Amino acid sequence: xxxxxxxxxxxxxxxxxxxxxxxxxxxxxxxxxxxxxxxxxxxxxxxxxxxxxxxxxxxxxxxxxxxxxxxxxxxxxxxxxxxxxxxxxxxxxxxxxxxxxxxxxxxxxxxxxxxxxxxxxxxxxxxxxxxxxxxxxxxxxxxxxxxxxxxxxxxxxxxxxxxxxxxxxxxxxxxxxxxxxxxxxxxxxxxxxxxxxxxxxxxxxxxxxxxxxxxxxxxxxxxxxxxxxxxxxxxxxxxxxxxxxxxxxxxxxxxxxxxxxxxxxxxxxxxxxxxxxxxxxxxxxxxxxxxxxxxxxxxxxxxxxxxxxxxxxxxxxx
Numbered sequence: 001x002x003x004x005x006x007x008x009x010x011x012x013x014x015x016x017x018x019x020x021x022x023x024x025x026x027x028x029x030x031x032x033x034x035x036x037x038x039x040x041x042x043x044x045x046x047x048x049x050x051x052x053x054x055x056x057x058x059x060x061x062x063x064x065x066x067x068x069x070x071x072x073x074x075x076x077x078x079x080x081x082x083x084x085x086x087x088x089x090x091x092x093x094x095x096x097x098x099x100x101x102x103x104x105x106x107x108x109x110x111x112x113x114x115x116x117x118x119x120x121x122x123x124x125x126x127x128x129x130x131x132x133x134x135x136x137x138x139x140x141x142x143x144x145x146x147x148x149x150x151x152x153x154x155x156x157x158x159x160x161x162x163x164x165x166x167x168x169x170x171x172x173x174x175x176x177x178x179x180x181x182x183x184x185x186x187x188x189x190x191x192x193x194x195x196x197x198x199x200x201x202x203x204x205x206x207x208x209x210x211x212x213x214x215x216x217x218x219x220x221x222x223x224x225x226x227x228x229x230x231x232x233x234x235x236x237x238x239x240x241x242x243x244x245x246x247x248x249x250x251x252x253x254x255x256x257x258x259x260x261x262x263x264x265x266x267x268x269x270x271x272x273x274x275x276x277x278x279x280x281x282x283x284x285x286x287x288x289x290x291x292x293x294x295x296x297x298x299x300x301x302x303x304x305x306x307x308x309x310x311x312x313x314x315x316x317x318x
Contacts, residue, residue, distance in 0.1 A: 023289030
C-alpha cells in the first residue's frame with residue numbers, strides 16, 4: 001500500500017513539473033511579450049502617478065515635510081500631507097490612476113490573443129499575424145473578460161459574506177484563536193476557488209483563440225470540461241506559480257527594507273521594478289502553462305483545422 005501511495009505521489013509530482021517546465025519554456029521562448037507588457041505597465045503607471053507627483057512636488061518642494069519623508073517613511077507626516085489644503089482633494093490623484101489602470105487592463109485584453117497565438121506556435125510569428133489575431137478576437141476576449149468579472153465578483157462576494165458571518169460567529173466562542181484560524185483557512189479556500197476561476201477562463205481564452213470559436217459560451221464550457229478532467233495537474237501548477245509570486249513579493253519587500261537606504265531613489269526603483277517584473281512573469285507563466293497543456297493534451301487536429309480556416313497559422317504541438 002505504501003508503494004502504491006509513493007507511486008501516485010511520484011506521478012503527480014512528475015506531471016505537475018512537466019506542466020511547469022513546459023510553461024516556463026514557452027515564456028522563455030517568447031520573452032519579448034513579457035518585456036513589452038512590462039514596459040507598457042511601467043509607462044501607464046508613470047502616467048497614472050503623474051497627478052500625485054505634481055501635487056506632491058508643489059507641496060513638498062517648499063516644506064520641511066519633505067525631509068521626514070525622504071529619510072524615512074513617517075505615516076503620520078504622510079497623513080498630514082494629504083490633509084493640507086494646498087495638496088487638494090485626493091480624488092484628483094485617484095481618478096487618473098484608476099483611469100490608467102483600466103486602460104492597461106483594456107490593452108491587455110486587446111493584445112492577449114496575439115500573445116496566446118505566439119505561445120502556441122513553435123516559431124516566431126510575424127507582426128501581421130500577431131495583430132491579425134488581436135483584431136480578429138478582440139470582441140470575443142472582451143466578452144470573456146466581462147463573464148470572468150461577473151463570475152468572480154459573484155463568487156467572491158458570496159464567499160467573503162460566508163467567511164465574515166463565520167468569523168463573527170466564532171468571535172462569540174470561548175476559543176480565542178478560532179476566529180484567526182478560521183480567517184486564515186477561509187482566505188486559503190477563497191484563494192483556491194478564485195485561482196480555479198482564473199484557470200477556467202484562461203483555458204476558455206486559449207480555446208477561443210486556437211479554435212477560432214465565435215460563440216464564447218462554447219469555449220467557456222470547453223474550458224470547464226478540461227479543468228474538471230485535469231483539475232489536479234492544472235490547479236497544482238497554478239498554485240505553485242502563485243506561491244512563487246508570493247515568495248518574490250516577500251523577498252522584494254525584505255530587500256527594500258534591509259538594503260535600500262531611504263534617500264536612495266535609484267536603488268528603490270531597481271528593487272521595486274525587478275519585483276514587479278518577476279510578478280508579471282508569474283502571470284505570463286500561468287498563461288503559458290494553460291497554453292502548453294491545451295496544445296499538447298487537448299484536440300490538436302481540431303486546433304490546426306480551425307486555425308487554418310481562420311487564416312492564422314498555428315503549427316502542430318511540439
